[in-house]
Amino acid sequence: MPKQEPKSEPKQELSPLREALLTLLADGQFHSGEQLGEQLAVSRAAVSKHVQAIKALGLEVYSVSGKGYRLAVPLQLLDQHRLSRELAPQRVELIPVIGSTNQHWLAQLNQLNNGDICVAECQTAGRGRRGRNWVSPFGGQLIMSMYWRLEQGMAAAMGLSLVVGIAVVESLEAQGFSGVQLKWPNDLYVNGRKLAGILVEMSGTAGGPCQLVVGLGLNLLLPSSEQARINQPFAELAELGEINDRNGLVIALSQHLQHCLSIFEAHGIRAFREQWNQLDYFNGKPVRILMGEQVIQGTARGIDEQGALLLELADGKIKRFLGGEVSLRGEDTAPSAERRAPSST
Secondary structure, eight states: OOOOOOOOOOOOOOOHHHHHHHHHHTTOOOBOHHHHHHHHTSOHHHHHHHHHHHHTTTOOEEEETTTEEEESSOOOOOOHHHHHHHHTTSOEEEOSEESOHHHHHHTTGGGOOTTOEEEESEESSOBOGGGOBOOOOTTSEEEEEEEEEETTOGGGGTTHHHHHHHHHHHHHHHTTOOOEEEETTTEEEETTEEEEEEEEEEEEOTTSOEEEEEEEEEEOOOOHHHHTTOOSOBOOGGGGSOOOOHHHHHHHHHHHHHHHHHHHHHHOGGGGHHHHHHHBTTTTSEEEEEETTEEEEEEEEEEOTTOOEEEEOTTSOEEEEOSSSEEEEETTSOGGGOOOOOOOO
16 A cells, blocks of 8 residues: 655644734834834724734733733744754744644655754644644744654664653753753653653654654743643743743754754664663652553663663562553652643644
């Protein structure tokens, strides 16, 4: 049977007028409806209509009589020209509002080269491990998908999400954000709360190369209205320091991720094992492993050279777990209390 290519995401739109409105409001200052209308060449009523539309993207916009409109938090918009210039020769595609960056790249696998990235300000159909949903307010996160081709095939991709986690932590530390840890197999934590999710999707045939799309969703600063939609403890990068340059963050993450993927391609997960174990939030802690209805308790002991989770049982024996339907929880989290976390792209 011929292989089916992933369907492209329905195109999401942010009209040029609404993009221009966001650019004007990005400074976080008040702008009167009259001034905005003049600058955009529309009526004050049209300005009000477009403000409501951008609110639907998860942005908080204050409207005060006699003052006008302003964003609750100043917005650093991503810059296509700067990203393309500083990341050349890799391809950079910026789509302000998209269904899923991963899905968009999966539909273009044969047109991509290693390191090509798709970034977005907002996702409307982001998904994570086991199909979970992603809360994605406009400009509140770093949303990125990177393409990579492994000539060694699908088996060589084992442990890749762990390496991506290390690359993100290292890149954040280099930008002055310290204190981020990892949760097996694809989450980043700050003080026991989820900061980011990783979703690796692949395409390939037995004996052939493997094409990968590596998705990352990283909480930066979420509007209070959107925080209420997240029903799991979460963290924001803004807790660890001021975010002065979102574009610089994308550039640094992209460059370091390429570096780590090149090492992974040559040496596999074993080259990162010690480092991952040092960053493992649960290492040495009592945990539960959920496999369907089965719950296995023990003490987390990091990963082995294949990236499998190691669990020390009550009798002292070590049991290994690979991905799939395995779910890791802290000992104080009952299986029935599992909540939907914001995950990746």
